[in-house]
Amino acid sequence: MAVGIGILGGGIVGGSLARRLLDDRSAIAARTGLDLELIQVAVRDQNRARSFPTSYATSNPEAVIDHPDVSLVVELMGGLEPAGSLVRRALELGKPVVTANKELLAARGPELFDVAAAKGVSLLFEAAVGGGIPLIRPLTESLAGEKLSRVLGIVNGTTNYILSAMESEGQSFGEALAAAQKLGFAEADPTADVGGHDAAAKAAILAGLAFGTWVQAESVYREGIDTLESADLEEARQLGYVVKLLATAEQRTGGISVRVHPSLVPVAHPLAAIRGATNAVFIEGPAVGQLLFSGPGAGGEPTATAVLGDVIDAARDLLAGVEVTPRLIIGSGATVDLAEVDTSYYVRMVVADSYGVLAAIASVFGDNGVSIASVRQDGRGEDASLIIVTHSAAERSHRAAFDRLRQLEVVRQVAATIRVLN
Numbered sequence: 001m002a003v004g005i006g007i008l009g010g011g012i013v014g015g016s017l018a019r020r021l022l023d024d025r026s027a028i029a030a031r032t033g034l035d036l037e038l039i040q041v042a043v044r045d046q047n048r049a050r051s052f053p054t055s056y057a058t059s060n061p062e063a064v065i066d067h068p069d070v071s072l073v074v075e076l077m078g079g080l081e082p083a084g085s086l087v088r089r090a091l092e093l094g095k096p097v098v099t100a101n102k103e104l105l106a107a108r109g110p111e112l113f114d115v116a117a118a119k120g121v122s123l124l125f126e127a128a129v130g131g132g133i134p135l136i137r138p139l140t141e142s143l144a145g146e147k148l149s150r151v152l153g154i155v156n157g158t159t160n161y162i163l164s165a166m167e168s169e170g171q172s173f174g175e176a177l178a179a180a181q182k183l184g185f186a187e188a189d190p191t192a193d194v195g196g197h198d199a200a201a202k203a204a205i206l207a208g209l210a211f212g213t214w215v216q217a218e219s220v221y222r223e224g225i226d227t228l229e230s231a232d233l234e235e236a237r238q239l240g241y242v243v244k245l246l247a248t249a250e251q252r253t254g255g256i257s258v259r260v261h262p263s264l265v266p267v268a269h270p271l272a273a274i275r276g277a278t279n280a281v282f283i284e285g286p287a288v289g290q291l292l293f294s295g296p297g298a299g300g301e302p303t304a305t306a307v308l309g310d311v312i313d314a315a316r317d318l319l320a321g322v323e324v325t326p327r328l329i330i331g332s333g334a335t336v337d338l339a340e341v342d343t344s345y346y347v348r349m350v351v352a353d354s355y356g357v358l359a360a361i362a363s364v365f366g367d368n369g370v371s372i373a374s375v376r377q378d379g380r381g382e383d384a385s386l387i388i389v390t391h392s393a394a395e396r397s398h399r400a401a402f403d404r405l406r407q408l409e410v411v412r413q414v415a416a417t418i419r420v421l422n
């Protein structure tokens with residue numbers, strides 16, 4: 001029996017998926033025993049040329065969901081609305097849903113999983129984090145018996161591409177962003193990428209998967225890469241680090257810390273080698289040790305592969321007639337404020353090049369309980385560039401030290417403060 005598929009969104013991923021459902025129908029059937037039949041694709045502009053025959057395109061997404069031959073809905077529109085109402089409508093009709101919409105899941109995950117659970121149908125989202133990298137099943141099934149301690153991710157291809165191009169090709173931020181947009185990695189509004197919003201939504205989902213604690217995307221601590229200067233990427237390189245935008249979810253005393261910010265990653269760390277638009281998730285647990293998953297985190301074809309895997313999974317359950325219980329158990333565990341978490345910092349200051357300056361700066365760190373790991377001074381003359389790397393101490397103590405440094409007359413500017421991965 002054929003399983004009718006309706007797709008909401010005919011863009012880069014939706015287009016790839018539609019074409020593959022058509023081209024690979026018999027190959028998928030031979031491999032899985034499932035006959036997946038594309039019924040309709042809801043698109044915004046019906047006149048635009050597509051990678052699938054336009055006879056499948058319709059401008060009415062509700063009609064796709066309600067179509068009597070559609071028994072499984074794939075949402076690839078992105079954004080909160082109308083995607084959220086449409087996903088809900090499909091689930092309420094008892095139709096399984098596959099989505100790649102990290103923003104929607106991070107904002108309304110618990111509500112939508114509740115509807116799916118009440119109806120006993122699948123709501124699958126492998127493509128929402130890490131594009132083509134299989135992550136959801138490893139985290140929720142293969143690692144279900146592990147008490148994970150930390151998940152670190154390079155989960156935004158655009159920003160990793162930009163940082164790699166700035167570092168190795170000396171491109172400016174603007175040039176690298178334009179290239180990422182041309183290659184199709186970037187979100188429609190690239191501030192979602194460079195401001196860290198896209199990574200924050202993915203961090204929230206990763207925290208839910210790894211620790212069963214659902215965190216709202218807006219409560220994820222977030223810094224983007226838009227304030228980074230290439231001078232700091234170069235200084236970091238000389239100190240033996242690579243700058244990455246890391247999404248972190250980790251178990252701390254008192255709860256989970258979930259955050260997104262640039263980090264100096266030691267060159268010997270596996271995440272330092274992840275370059276270009278590639279995504280990677282580094283998982284740590286006391287028994288399993290360290291695991292690295294990496295691969296294409298964006299782009300039509302890799303993301304469509306992840307979506308197709310979910311479609312096959314959901315179609316199997318649908319045909320078997322099983323009442324699906326959600327794979328994801330969402331608890332309401334505690335989160336800890338970043339101010340209470342121990343961090344290390346790279347600090348670049350422009351300072352007066354004169355006697356007593358270093359002593360004054362060192363005592364600010366010392367007075368706030370922050371120990372200095374290394375000091376490096378570049379240039380001489382009236383002003384010098386001073387780079388300090390600190391040992392691990394409370395984020396709160398670091399912030400207090402930075403505030404005090406900004407008040408010192410000999411410190412012309414605290415030009416950069418970037419956390420160091422430890």
Ligand code: HSE
Nearest residue numbers: 156157158185187298
């Ligand atoms: N804009 C995202 C990225 C696409 O650059 O990784 C996938 O979510």
